Amino acid sequence: MSAAPVVLNVGGTKFYTTAETLRSPSAGDNSYFANLDYTKGEIFIDRDPTVFKYILNYLRDGRVMFPDDGLTTGLIFQEAKFYGLGKLVEKISLVSKNASGYHDIKAT
Template sequence: MENPASPQSREVAGNGSMVVATISLDVEGVLFKTSISTLTSVKGSYFDRLFQNNWRDHLDKHGHLFIDRDSTIFPLILNYLRDGNIPLPRDEYYLERILREARFYKLHGLCCDIEKRIEFGAKQKAREAPKTPSVTI
């Protein structure tokens, strides 16, 4: 029997069509529904490791997987898992919040992208900073 958590996981419906294995996530009270293959798309990530174990033991009474993390950042995490990249904001505070979540979910590629963006922003700020005139006495 195929592992239902594997990225290739599919079930055959009664009409012979393929059905993608999905899961509902409760992230800080906000529900998200996605495919298990999306969640496990990055090898070694939080979800990849979670779905290699007894993940069904972690479902709540409604069949949702509860994740006590930032629900406002999670859509970006989910889009990264879907597409392999996301447009990053310039706002440093927002970048730091995304970075914190990317680290939790062990999305090393996203962490690197964010760290580069933060470094680029810091260099750009330094170049744009007004130069104070030096006074010689």
């Protein structure tokens, strides 16, 4: 795999990453990103880009922090299901609010 940048256009907002990040262990083998052809240039994904930064951070680090405002949690959960990120879906389902009002979710 190449470390060349991959451009994801999510609902009109461009995100730059690498194929390695999108195929990371955090993503799992059945994720939306597992079988994409990253050699064809910009990839358009017809989804709301609002919480994609959280999805991408989870793929990069196997960990993501986000505010516990109910709406954000629900949107991330919905997008994690769409992208086939089973580990993240499971963790969001089990997470409890910590003292700071943020969720801190790790892949393992």
